[in-house]
Amino acid sequence: MALSGMRGLSVFISDIRNCQNKDQERLRVDKELGNVRTRFKNEKGLTPYEKKKYVWKMLYIYMLGYDVDFGHMEAVSLISAPKYPEKQVGYIVTSCLLNENHDFLRLAINTVRNDIIGRNETFQCLALTMVGNIGGREFAESLAPDVQKLLLSSSCRPLVRKKAALCLLRLYRKNPDVVNVDGWADRMAQLLDERDLGVLTSSMSLLVALVSNHHDSYWSCLPKCVKVLERLARNQDVPQEYTYYGIPSPWLQVKTMRALQYFPTIEDPNTRRSLFEVLQRILMGTDVVKNVNKNNASHAVLFEALALVMHLDAEKEMMSQCVALLGKFIAVREPNIRYLGLENMTRMLMVTDVQDIIKRHQAQIITSLKDPDISIRRRALDLLYGMCDVSNAKDIVEELLQYLSTADFAMREELSLKAAILAEKFAPDLSWYVDVILQLIDKAGDFVSDDIWFRVVQFVTNNEDLQPYAAAKAREYLDKPALHETMVKVSAYLLGEYSHLLARRPGCSPKEIFNIIHEKLPTVSPSTVAILLSTYAKILMHSQPTDLELQNQIWAIFNKYESCIDVELQQRAVEYFALSRKGAALMDILAEMPKFPERQSALIKKAEVAEVDSAEQSAIKLRAQQQQPSNALVVTDQIPNNSPPSVGQLSLVKVPSMSSSVDHNSADPGLTQPNGTLTKVDPQPTSPDLLGDLLGPLAIEGPPGPAAQSEQNMVGGLEGSPGAGDEAAIVPFGEPNTVQPIGNIAERFHALLLKDSGVLYEDPYIQIGIKAEWRGHQGRLVLFLGNKNTAALASVQAIILPPAHLKIELSLVPETIPPRAQVQCPLEVTNLGPSRDVAVLDFSYKFGSNMVNVKLRLPALLNKFLQPINISAEEFFPQWRSLSGPPLKLQEVIRGVRPMSLVEMANLFNSYRMMVCPGLDPNPNNLVASTTFYSESTRAMLCLTRIETDPADRTQLRMTVASGDPTLTFELKEFIKEQLVSIPTAPRAPAPTPPAPAPPVVQPTSSAAALNDPGALLAGLL
């Protein structure tokens, strides 16, 4: 079929196809681009036809992967051509070349709108299609009402209305405010009565998007969805052209069932009954047939039906029917069905109590782990991970280990992490756990993160029974040739601590142990050498009576490293050498590590946080979070946390900290002490919570005392996790809390200022997650209270202490949270006016005899009520000038700013929802940002901010904030200041607001002093 009329284009395409190699192709393309460019330059001589031809050529070149950085304007201008052929090309090429963020699109808004409201149906279609495909926020704001009119119009033909429905869907995704929930619920229900299946399919997609956000407003659509489903699946009442391989529009069936999954339940018994009838029919009536497409289509419907059944928590009978089906699917030959069977079985695990039935298929699932298709292997791994519990952990983990040696690299990391987590969560006994991790390191050392081996060390240290076993295992591995470096680390560490327990066994004398470890030294990196040096010191200490030969050997090594260029190694060598000459005192100094305070596994914690972050509206996913780790291991080593360190009494010396070799994030102040300085340490019980995960498990060598604590505080101070700051956030209630939070509350809070979902608080018993949606001056937060235990949490109480400017309604919080359950508490927030005050959640619960009470700041700050807005120079300058001075426009010079590059600062502003508008300020060192503030008293209020930085001194800047409301201006200015001066700021106590942490020097703008300021000169430019 020849290309209608455009010979030039066909010739060009043939030329390209005839090119022998890439170079020739590039030459031809460059020539053509040059040609098109010159033709576009004198645009006057160009007929619409030629323009059209060149624009197509551009698109073709673009598709070949070449940069086409001109001609966008020409493509956009074709949109306003009066004739259909040109207009069509303009719309299509524009929507392929540009994306919604492109400036040129803005130029077309008016033309597009004229086409949409015009009478020409074909033009309407073109315009709706383009807006539906690449329309952005601006399109949403200016076109949504017109698009809605078309969708609802009775005079429009279906071909326009179905496009309008999807176009509206796009606009809604870009800006949910364009669909007014109250007004739309009824119209949406009406749309579902539509007879034309094209319009109905499009409308159903729209409904899915709407209910996923506001299921409560669209109740009236529920019975209609069920009707649609009945019409399709039961009555097969559709025109012939809408059946696909004999199946009545499978797509519409799938969409409808998807929409139904967003309604929490179906209360009306009649509706429920008819729905279950249809579902039952789908579940039972779907057979495997020969035709691939028919098979795919009917199974698309079937899998969606399965998901809906799971969501509705159907009767046990129907559930087991589903599991039986899935069991059949995971064994079929057709790879797609096998893949989906595994995927849906994983989903099913999360929803209902069908673990036992699924376990029957374990062998089959393990076979899938060896499937030739990586997609299927991934699904099998996920499913095995999900179905693992104490009863089958041994089998599953061993399978994973076995598979590890042959698995492809793309999967090894995930595989080893999952094996490690499962081994830890469900270990039947600890020696097995040690075996697993050591095998893991042996087989896939590159993929085993430090967290994993740290954890082994923690367990071994805390369990005396385990120590000889672990040491013996480590000794065995050392005999292997070609050892992974991580294995060297962990065995050296274990043998340093516990090899004396093996002394009587063959090959385990201090000297033999030393020799075999020392063999590895030439091949390892400095961080491992550091561990080896500690090991030598420990071996030396344990060899009593002193073996002089060994001692000399080790001393020679210490001597050698005394002049090492690596400061860590040097310091260790010097100090160990000095210490080891102290004779008997060495015994006390280098004694065994005290037990570690019990804490949650870093791995599991990571996995949990990731789960909360990905929380979506879907009920299936929300419930998935209820899967909490078993505390199988925690039970085995319940050591009182506050037991005094076993070797505390006589120690006068702090052994050099190893933290820098372990934890690369923290600058360890301990290292800055002069070599060999002896710090006096008061023996005193440690409070374990201070030694957070920051320092890593190996940080406490020797009894942790004040020195360690001050270190922690230093580090905390640097990273904004001050102990003192936290206390402001958690106020002890009655007696001091004995439960300590996991992670840093202040940091969590600050992270939540920038994003809308995450963990607000966590301790060993409970995790409080939060998910928020903000619309103008209103917000909807959901608190996820997850009980992590196998016992219920009682006396749960949540009280909101709102500041004066926020109206907050918290729904009922249940008094008890059942074991391993998660409850959701929605929270409605209305912003009454501008203020920086913070709402506080006073939360308490009782676990056993522990009464825990925390006061948590809610991340509902000023910035959540901002809506970024892109503003052009023509809009900006008049506004800026009209807000002429205090109190509407305030200026301040801020010093002590956390230094950051301009780009970082721009990012920071953007993430606080103030949109940085580049190009408005001629000075490249300045930033201009605009945003809209929403509150009940001010309504939408434009806020403009300008930051003038001094490239010579990043710690100071001048800020000007302007808005139409004096309080807003002041509060916004202070808010930005707080964020700039120190991020995160030290947490403020709840209202009333204390001054910002590091009070910056405030200079009145009008004063003469300001004129000497470099910023003042810059200001003259605007």
Add this chain to the structure above:
Amino acid sequence: MIQFVLLISRQGKVRLTKWYSPYSQKERTKVIRELSGVILARGPKLCNFVEWRGHKVVYKRYASLYFCMCIDQDDNELEVLEIIHHYVEILDRYFGSVCELDLIFNFHKAYYILDEILIAGELQESSKKTVARLIAAQDSLVETAKEQASSISNMIAQATK
């Protein structure tokens, strides 16, 4: 929702791209490069789904062409697989047993047809007949315009003789 549609030949040449989410030029190139690496390397008897950067790519090979659609994690994979087939059937009906050459020289037609099937990454029309009718109507509009234009130019040519 469908994030984007790609048509890639077995040699890795791009025959059509359509982006329903805002990807920059750079990201587009990267995505195409990465995905052609993943998909072209897959053997014939594997499933039609590939997990990729938190998304899923549903693909199907027709002769020398791979049709790929990228969807969200929890979208229905088979439904999308059949959207691909639906598109291919319509192309087939339009061109009369379509081949890669048709789509190379008439790539703009492939775009027109796709726009009648998908908008905003969602299925718009599931009736092949309706789509065929709409495309035919578009074609005739273009034809009429051309005839008018040529008749005008004829008139001008005659008048200036």
